[in-house]
Amino acid sequence: MSFMQILMIIVPSTLLWAAPLVFTALGGVFSERSGVINIGLEGLMWVGAFTSIVFNLTFVHVFGNATPWIALLVAMLAGAVFSLLHAVAAITFRADHTVSGVAINLLATGLTLFLVKFIYNKGETDIIQKGFNKIDIPVLKDIPIIGKIFFQNTYWVSFLAIIVAIIAWYIIYKTPFGLRLRSVGEHPMAADTMGINVTKMRYIGVILSGALGGIGGGVYAEAISSNFSHATISGQGFMALAAMIFGKWHPLGAMGAAIFFGFAQSLSIIGSSLPFLKSIPSVYLLIAPYVLTILALAGFIGRAEAPKADGVHYIKGSR
């Protein structure tokens, strides 16, 4: 197997596995930059995956080939609505952000599995007819070498994820809205003094995280698993959280980390078909994202520091 052939397998597979992580990690960035810790990302992905699959199965004969994309939009809405629970608890009711996040995760798994049994009378859904398929990107696929590696046998959602990451970077670092969002996460009192509505900004941050987490779950369900069961989302949300931290709460950093984790994930799955990887036990690839995140937090790979007011309630008038 030539090096070229190996790259042609690994790169599209990496980008595919990275896509859900990129979306969800970006969601985490929005929430935590506004000062709300969100370990409910896993639950938001559950909601997104569930919604997209159910919508896809129900409306596939209405929308035809556009179904997966419309299902993705619905998953986005569902994630945003579900994240409101976290926002209300963590911002308005002053719940501990971590505890509320745990509740979101428990609630999402319980509710979606309950609804699957309610709707389909069995533990998992059928397999969807129209998911995200492999495509060749027009024009770009004809570029010599690069075209073959990056733009053939790949998925639209992979590139959408990268584009959204760039947009997120622009919003957070180059617009007044982004400045306000970051200021609320760093020093809410100063932001309040300058006339920024802390509560509103934090609500927006959490809702954006829900929308992006919902997309992440939807992408995973429609491009990778193709159905919804208790094992569809198993840790991708926490891996996205890890990517966000490993990327130091920066959109492009989170994207890079997510692509790297996607690489590790895809290697652990396709590794057995690659000659030089056969001898490495897949357990190393499976735990790599988590070990690296711990090392990054401990400061061995560049210190990762959270926004100053991450997880701190803002109570007007208190110092």
Added chain:
Amino acid sequence: MSKRLKNILTPIIALLLGIIVGTIIMIVTGYNPLDAYAALWEGALGNPYYLGETIRQITPYILAGLAVAFAFRVGLFNIGVEGQFLVGWLASVWVGLAFHLPKFIHLPLAIISAMVAGALWAFIPGLLKARFRVHEVIVTIMMNYIALYVCNYVIQNVLTNGKERTGNVPDSASLASPWLQSLTQNSRLHWGIVIAIICCFIMWFLLEKTTRGFELRAVGFNQDAAHYAGMSVNKNIILSMVISGIFAGLAGAMEGLGTFGYIAMKSSFTGVGFNGIAVALLGGNTALGVFFAACLFGALEVGALNMPLAAGVPNELVDIIIALIVFFVAASYIIRVFLERISKKEAK
């Protein structure tokens, strides 16, 4: 209204709210809530077999709840109970299978190995928190996944030759009791419940009656004040994580040596560690509270298994109710405000 009464009323109100919302969900989805709750009750306490299974389920919940609660009292959030639970489970089975010893040595050795494994797994986040100020929540989450994959690897490649589960531990390392089983119509009830109750007592004694416990609580209340009073904050942080890990590891031993007697590969988490968070929160992080909360959640989880058959309601409903209880306990600020309004009106 006294503070004590408020502390007791808050979880009870959260519990009631959880059940009310759960009932609404059932009504909306067209299930009969009365049938469901009757099936739940029957499935948890209806006959000796169900009662035995309920007590069996309560055992790891008590220990997992103690693990979360102990760390909470020192101001740490140990989400890693699930991972510590898994390595404890693995270690107990490993030692159980590896040696041939008389029971009075073998069983304690297997249990202690589970405690050590859990303690080591919790020591790492404790050390990172104390030494580098790394948030323990993130590290323990990551440690959960490392535990999951490492355990699967060890089961498949070290303990067996590519099999999905290990053999059963020999009688000399087993907590199973034919007497308790015959008493409960062959449920999987085992001696672990005794260990769990002893651990409740140990936690209460350690935190409330010893100098070390006073230091641990002081660190939980205010690290600066504790430091100013000459206590070593770092030492107490690490210690609390280690003790928390010991409880979690013990919970694993309950499954490894008692309920199952073996360990199998897992595609995802068991949920015991996460339910431990719910138990600790509802129990107000006290030993006695954890005991009662574990009884409630154990009964809910076991009783739920009877719901699909007896009432046609998916057993996930109970997971929803547990999640809602956690949610309402977390948002108890609003319950407390409500209670304060009531007590103010009474005063007038």
